[in-house]
Amino acid sequence: MTDRFDYIVVGAGSAGCALAARLSESGRHRVLLLEAGGDDRQFWIQIPIGYGKSFYDPSVNWMYMSDPVPTAGNRQTYWPRGKVLGGSSSINAMVYVRGQAEDYEDWKAAGNPGWGWDDVLPVYKRMEAHQDGESAWHGGSGPVKVTAPLEDLHPLCADFFKAGAEAGVPVNPDFNGASQEGVGPYHFTIGNGFRMSAARAYIWPARRRPNLKIETNAVAERLLFDGRRVTGIEYRAHGVPRSATAGAEIILAGGAIGSPALLLQSGIGPAEELRNLGIAVHTDRPGVGRNLMDHYIVDQMFRSRRPSLNNELAPWWGRALAGMRYLLTLRGPVGMSLNQAGGFIRTRPDLSRPNMQLYFSPLSYQKGAPGKRALMHPDPYAAFLTSISQCRPTSRGYLKLRSADPHEAPEIQPNYLSTEFDQQENLEGFKFMRKLTDTPTMREVIEAEVSPGPDVRSDDEMMDYFRNTGGSVFHPSGTCRMGPDPANDVIREDLRVHGLENLRVADASIFPTIPSGNTNAPSIMVGEKASDIILGNR
Structure with a gap:
């Protein structure tokens, strides 16, 4: 029929x-x-x-x-x-x-x-x-x-915004407004x-x-x-x-x-x-x-001197409290995305518009083998992730x-990363993120860079890191x-x-x-x- x-x-x-x-x-x-x-x-x-x-x-x-x-x-x-x-x-x-x-x-x-x-x-x-x-x-x-749940953003997001301003990037409360450029909170569906x-x-x-x-x-x-x-x-x-x-x-x-x-x-x-x-x-x-096009993402992970969402969501009792809060108020980390903040920047001053997207997540989790990423099990210590993603890969x-x-x-x-253009833009984006995380505000927050680690400095070392750890957005x-x-x-x-x-x-x-x-x-x-x-x- x-x-x-x-x-x-x-x-x-x-x-x-x-x-x-x-x-x-x-x-x-x-x-x-x-x-x-x-x-x-x-x-x-x-x-x-x-x-x-x-x-x-x-x-x-x-x-x-x-x-x-x-x-x-x-x-x-x-x-x-x-x-x-x-x-x-x-x-x-x-x-x-x-x-x-x-x-x-x-x-x-x-x-x-x-x-x-x-x-x-x-x-x-x-x-x-x-x-x-x-x-x-x-x-x-x-x-x-x-x-745009500003009142529910984790306090570390404010440090990220302040650090962006110190790195020369304006704070932008709305990436879908008059301009996309800047650092700020993401809006969510x-x-x-x-x-x-x-x-x-x-x-x-x-x-x-x-x-x-x-x-x-x-x-x-x-x-x-x-x-x-x-x-x-x-x-x-x-x-x-x-x-x-x-x-x-x-x-x-x-x-x-x-x-x-x-x-x-x-x-x-x-x-x-x-x-x-x-x-x-x-x-x-x-x-x-x-x-076929896709955005490719590369992460950095930092141990934090200040509490992150890991402190709240890693222990079972923390998850239980967050769940109870959500059931009672429909708010809190259970009612949010984990990608709470980010930005769009120009990696070169001669560019007419942003070419790199930033992500800031006030928690961390270890990425395992393909098919084994534990998003619901944060690391058992205070830490957070920053990421870069090229806006328009070739x-x-x-x-x-x-x-x-x-x-x-x-x-x-x-x-x-099959074109030299994409490789260069990712290098520029990663160097900017290193600049942002080396601002006075972030130096007060960061205890240590976990990955890729401070020993990864040269362009070749960074490209090896990009190729071996990056993934799809x-x-x-x-x-x-x-x-x-x-x-x-x-x-x-x-x-x-x-x-x-x-x-x-x-x-x-x-x-x-x-x-x-x-x-x-x-x-x-x-x-x-x-x-x-x-x-x-x-």
Whole structure:
């Protein structure tokens, strides 16, 4: 039996939830939303600090591993991706950053009219319910609650801000305001003490609509065609083969891994690569799976003379007290992200905009082997982490299928630090962080540098440290790049796949270049903007 709909949205992540909710909002269109994972109404998903549990939970997390990265110590890197309603917005660290206005001007200049800053800012404002209310930079009545919990920041964050000013960086209370540059608190997708995932923001209010059908535990396997027209999809729901057709359109929103993988499984991609796997070629589209981008992060760890969150969360009784506080007040460290502060800096004075993102976490935990990072078990002494992440890396990787089996994880090769430009910017960023942690304020706080340690001083020693200890910030993007060239790009500016009818892609895979910051907010924006394009509201 084949179900019939107007629209089918494949993937209920950050973009897919927003898109399905908007497409079904009027009641005029019958919408099917397919999600490979299960329901998000789970305790550890809804409480903010719960991402420490879901980080390695295969019931809600795809838990991908990259192939060994030759330019990063020949190590595999861990790529968690949400396998649950809300997608990665249900398991991420909730940091809300849009990126820089120039990022979107770059998209527009790359041949994508309608995607400049003036085009996307109204979309961001429409989707926000910022705690500070409506302003020139924020929306006040949208579905996505955004908070800036200054009163709950750990006291060490104030030392970090003071040290940034001593290092020549202004304090900036809002990285999504008039300027991104500076050090300051992060804003979070948290509302009333609960995680504000895309599912909670968009799907919870929409799930009772009679024209919206939500299928969970539904793994997409192959698109169906009538010539150049995409007519439907085959999938497995709880292991049972099913199919559905779309009278209007199918929109892929499976993210930078799921969307290109489904295209490839359906015969849309590099022709020779598909033939070698025994997949019949429907449309030769060389760009599918290429242009893979991600942010790479490098940490420093310091023992602290002053209490950190370790003192509060390492002992069992401390965790119990924090849990009780949260249950009574919906506040405290259980109701926060661990990435409480950070910043955006220019590593060279001649740069026109920030090129490096900073993170400050007032606790520490040891990173083990891939798949073994204990976020819920801080070190048993006062310590904290600082990190750097290049805003706009030039290294590009790829995603490929390993076989024609739609249930086998694809080959992921991010090629971190593969360009001299990226290596140099990371060196500059790390040297700045060393400058910041050597300010008078931080010298009073820091007892000792644990990693990489004070003996790591030369550029070669630092690069060895970067290659052997860095990892993903979990921002994969670009694998279905938006642009005007069918030979290299996958979709047009209207999100339609080049050369096909009734098929669009709307998620982080479309980013022509990676935004300068965390990618959850831009992904939700893409879902919102896709609804405008599809419904003719732009």
